[in-house]
Amino acid sequence: VDQLPDETLLSGLGGGDEEITVAFVRRFQRKVYGVALSVLGDRALAEDVAQQAFERAWHNAHTFDPRRGTVNAWLTTITRNLAIDATRVHRPIPVDPDELLLRITASSEGPERSALAGESATELRAALYLLPREQARAVVLAGIVGLSASQVADAEGIPLGTAKTRIRTAMQRLRAVLVSEQVDHD
Amino acid sequence: MTDMNCEDFERLGAELALGTLDGRERAEVLAHVEHCPNCRQELLLLSDIADRLVELTPSAEPPVGFETRVLAVLSAAGPASVMGAALPGAALPGVAEPGGGPGVGGQGGAVPGLRVVPVVRAVERRRTRLVVSLSAAVLAVVLGLGGWLVGRQTAPSGSPATQAVTASLVTGAGRVGQVVVVPGEFPWISMAVEAGLGNQTVLCQLVERDSAAVTIGSFKLANGYGYWSAPVPASASPIIGARLVDATGHTIATATFSRSF
Numbered sequence: 001v002d003q004l005p006d007e008t009l010l011s012g013l014g015g016g017d018e019e020i021t022v023a024f025v026r027r028f029q030r031k032v033y034g035v036a037l038s039v040l041g042d043r044a045l046a047e048d049v050a051q052q053a054f055e056r057a058w059h060n061a062h063t064f065d066p067r068r069g070t071v072n073a074w075l076t077t078i079t080r081n082l083a084i085d086a087t088r089v090h091r092p093i094p095v096d097p098d099e100l101l102l103r104i105t106a107s108s109e110g111p112e113r114s115a116l117a118g119e120s121a122t123e124l125r126a127a128l129y130l131l132p133r134e135q136a137r138a139v140v141l142a143g144i145v146g147l148s149a150s151q152v153a154d155a156e157g158i159p160l161g162t163a164k165t166r167i168r169t170a171m172q173r174l175r176a177v178l179v180s181e182q183v184d185h186d
Numbered sequence: 187m188t189d190m191n192c193e194d195f196e197r198l199g200a201e202l203a204l205g206t207l208d209g210r211e212r213a214e215v216l217a218h219v220e221h222c223p224n225c226r227q228e229l230l231l232l233s234d235i236a237d238r239l240v241e242l243t244p245s246a247e248p249p250v251g252f253e254t255r256v257l258a259v260l261s262a263a264g265p266a267s268v269m270g271a272a273l274p275g276a277a278l279p280g281v282a283e284p285g286g287g288p289g290v291g292g293q294g295g296a297v298p299g300l301r302v303v304p305v306v307r308a309v310e311r312r313r314t315r316l317v318v319s320l321s322a323a324v325l326a327v328v329l330g331l332g333g334w335l336v337g338r339q340t341a342p343s344g345s346p347a348t349q350a351v352t353a354s355l356v357t358g359a360g361r362v363g364q365v366v367v368v369p370g371e372f373p374w375i376s377m378a379v380e381a382g383l384g385n386q387t388v389l390c391q392l393v394e395r396d397s398a399a400v401t402i403g404s405f406k407l408a409n410g411y412g413y414w415s416a417p418v419p420a421s422a423s424p425i426i427g428a429r430l431v432d433a434t435g436h437t438i439a440t441a442t443f444s445r446s447f
Contacts, residue, residue: 018261025256034246047249054256073241080240103244123352124238126364130376139204143239148206164201171200173376174235177352177366 002027006071010061025054031072032079038103039083039145041095049086053079084146095145097137097155104140105129127177131170138163139170190218195225203232353441355430357382362410365428365441367418375402375418377428381410383438389431394423395446401431418447 002023004012009027012020032053036046056078064074105125128136134156141147141155153163190198195218201207202215219225355363355377363379377390387406391399402419418425424446430439 021260022253022257025253025260029248029253029256030245033248033252035240035243037246038243043249046246047252050248050252051256051259055259058260069237073237076241076243077237080243104242121238121242124235125242126352126378127366128239128242130364130366130378139239142201142206143204143236144243146206148208149201164197167204167206168197168200171203171232171235174239175231178235178238179231 007064007066010057010064010071013058013061021058028072028075029054032075035076035079036083038100039080039095040087040090041099042090045086045090046083049083050079052082056082080144080146087146097140097145098133100140100144101129101136123177124174127174130177131173135166135170135173138166139174142167190214192218192222192225194218195222195228199225199229199232203229203236205236351443351445351447353427353443355379355428355439355441357439362439365443367425367428367443367447375428377405377430377441379407379410379430379439383407383410383430385409386432388438391429391431392418392421392425393427393429393440394421395426396423398423399429399431421447 004020004023006027009020009024013024029050033046033050036049036053037043040046040049053075057075060078064071105128128139131139137156138152141152142149147155149164149167150160152158152167153160156163158166195202195215198207198211198215202212202219207215219229351367353365353367354361355365359382362382363377365378366376375390375392379388385406385408387404389401389404391401393399400419400421425443426446427440427442429437429441432438
């Protein structure tokens with residue numbers, strides 16, 4: 001079972017197969033919990049959200065469409081959105097973006113997951129820490145923690161226009177790197 | 187509703203892709219995107235970046251007993267295929283809405299034994315919900331291109347003169363970092379060193395085709411790690427690479443670009 005593709009495990013999860021459900025949870029629990037912890041910065045809350053994410057995945061396994069992305073991306077999005085919901089109630093002060101950046105840039109997934117992620121994750125990770133620090137902070141607060149530009153401005157103590165510019169410029173720079181990566185691979 | 191144009195999209199597209207625009211602006215930008223193929227393509231690209239960004243979040247070891255608790259919850263809840271039919275998302279086959287819906291505590295599918303976090307209904311601005319907001323025609327286009335948000339698509343080719351170039355920063359012992367040059371009206375260069383060069387201040391130089399080197403700045407490395415970014419100054423000769431130079435003037439790492447600027 002441990003050798004089955006992610007999509008097969010997800011199908012089994014939705015079908016109520018006990019052995020596959022165990023394998024699915026074991027395969028993705030570190031990722032799901034890590035995403036929740038990154039957004040929330042609180043272990044107890046992260047555990048609650050991670051648990052909800054598995055439950056949501058289990059309920060909605062039949063809606064997954066492999067043509068539109070990987071199971072990992074699907075599950076990551078579920079978890080992130082649930083975590084952002086939870087921040088609105090439980091954690092009005094966002095996580096420290098420097099700490100999050102450090103965790104992202106120092107991240108080391110297991111060999112299997114790294115191979116699946118391929119070079120694109122490495123390129124994006126590199127591009128992220130190539131950004132000027134203030135832009136990287138802004139785009140992480142918006143893109144991962146889910147803050148609006150106005151909330152980024154408040155968190156960073158900067159004018160709204162500056163926050164918007166930092167987010168926009170960061171995304172354009174990440175875009176430029178990834179377009180280049182795509183062309184190089186073509 | 188204000189009619190937005192391509193300039194407005196350029197200003198707000200990144201926030202739209204990141205899912206952080208408020209409802210009014212989001213609706214206005216989407217109304218423009220629906221009728222503008224160029225901005226739609228750009229939104230696809232930005233959304234792809236936004237999704238990849240979230241995927242970068244690192245894994246972490248959950249608390250002891252987490253796996254057991256999750257399995258107990260799933261086991262107690264019964265077959266998913268039955269429960270799922272009554273849940274949000276199930277009514278949208280092909281337009282999956284992963285997460286972001288009402289919290290578990292607000293659903294009929296609440297599970298006995300689950301520690302429920304009260305969750306408020308998310309503001310309708312998640313990028314996963316862009317799909318639901320787009321018209322059927324737009325949706326057909328974006329899905330037809332191979333995916334939306336959590337999918338992957340080929341970037342537009344564009345002009346090579348405006349595309350960024352990445353190059354590995356190498357020493358005799360191998361790769362130690364990466365250099366990115368983004369051409370255009372205001373070209374800039376970024377350099378990241380990941381390991382192998384210790385603690386020191388290094389000069390960053392651009393190498394021109396005639397082998398001349400132009401120092402454009404310096405940055406500090408701490409435990410082999412450091413990154414730096416700066417505008418690229420105008421040069422009379424095409425730039426073919428970059429290099430790092432130590433305090434004694436020795437070149438300690440080089441990068442060669444696949445094309446000159």
